[in-house]
Amino acid sequence: MTNFNENILDNNTLLSIQNRGFTYGDALFETIKISNGKLLFWEDHYFRLMASMRIMRMEIPMKFTMEFLEAQIQKTLDSNQLGNKSSRIKLTVFRNEGGLYLPNTNDVSFLITVKAIEHDLYVHNEGFYEVDLFKDFYVSPSLLSTLKSNNKALNVVGSIYAKENKLHNCFVLNTDKKIVEALNGNVFLVKGNIIKTPPVNEGCLKGVMRKQIIELINGIPEYELVEDSISPFELQKADEIFITNVIVGIQSVTKYRKKTFTNEVAINLLQKLNIKIRLN
Incomplete structure (x- = not known):
């Protein structure tokens, strides 16, 4: 109904x-x-x-x-x-x-x-999850690009591209050729104790789960959250990459081209996210 x-x-x-x-x-x-x-x-x-x-x-x-x-x-x-x-x-x-x-x-x-839906709380997907870049079209950063509107042609075409190339997801670029987000969520990149995510003014969705994860990271002394540009060259140097949205929570990327990644930070954050949900 x-x-x-x-x-x-x-x-x-x-x-x-x-x-x-x-x-x-x-x-x-x-x-x-x-x-x-x-x-x-x-x-x-x-x-x-x-x-x-x-x-x-x-x-x-x-x-x-x-x-x-x-x-x-x-x-x-x-x-x-x-x-x-x-x-x-x-x-x-x-x-x-x-x-x-x-x-x-x-x-x-x-x-x-x-x-x-099946799961009450968020569950970490331990399976294989491969991504690549979607470069057919680019996001033009503006206030409109931060909205969840019905204008999602790029995401639709990108999802078809991912399926045709046997990928689980793709990273979307803005007109400056910087990583903005994934087709269905925000992107976080881990290198050492630095966790980086693109700033909203570069064109990414102002994600609700993005906000929750940023708050969790800022509460963990051993990590430093940085909102800054992510170039495609940084992806293969990362220790870990994960994608966030309110339905899945946190999705770890296991492979980008020839590089494979760990998932310790994602699992840690997901546990803290579930604790936050139980307490609220």
Whole structure:
């Protein structure tokens, strides 16, 4: 069952063919993990969505409080008999239909979908995970590149490229040929006691899990977190590379071209992340 503007509808219900999220990609979304019925990092998701709506010049309804949207998410979970289970939520906000590139209104609607997932907490994937560079298209750094919008053509084409080349993922470059992120998450590189991740102003997504990992790293005295450019040449010199997003948590990269990597830091951080979730 799907929640469309507070109404629970059958999943087969069709949106209008004039929906601006479909016709112009005029939509934003948040992917949220539910652990045993609890929204993880909900405040971070909410404030990122509000900031993104302002950047997109969408009119934020007065009722769009944290409490209102949380209640609508819970309503959707309950309608799918997933109230106390672990799930993946997608909350999409789109500008109401009308107009061409110039919309007739800045008012919005929302859609909430839910899908059950297997693991309550985050589990480290010990399997083989190979990545390479995706160089067909580049990210142009701006505020728009930091948003989770429906404009994800690069990620779609890059994912197809990865599948065609028997890769698990690819690193995306910006127009300065620096590593920005992976196709489905932020990137962290470990060399000695330095853990580096690209800064948001270079074009990477302002990831919710990225924020959690940065906070964890800053709380560990033996590591130093650096937000700085990562060149492709640094990848083969790294001790460890991992990718983060809110559904997987931390995904260790095991191979990039001829280089293989360890995963000790990723496992350590994942353990601390799960402890943080249990305590909150």
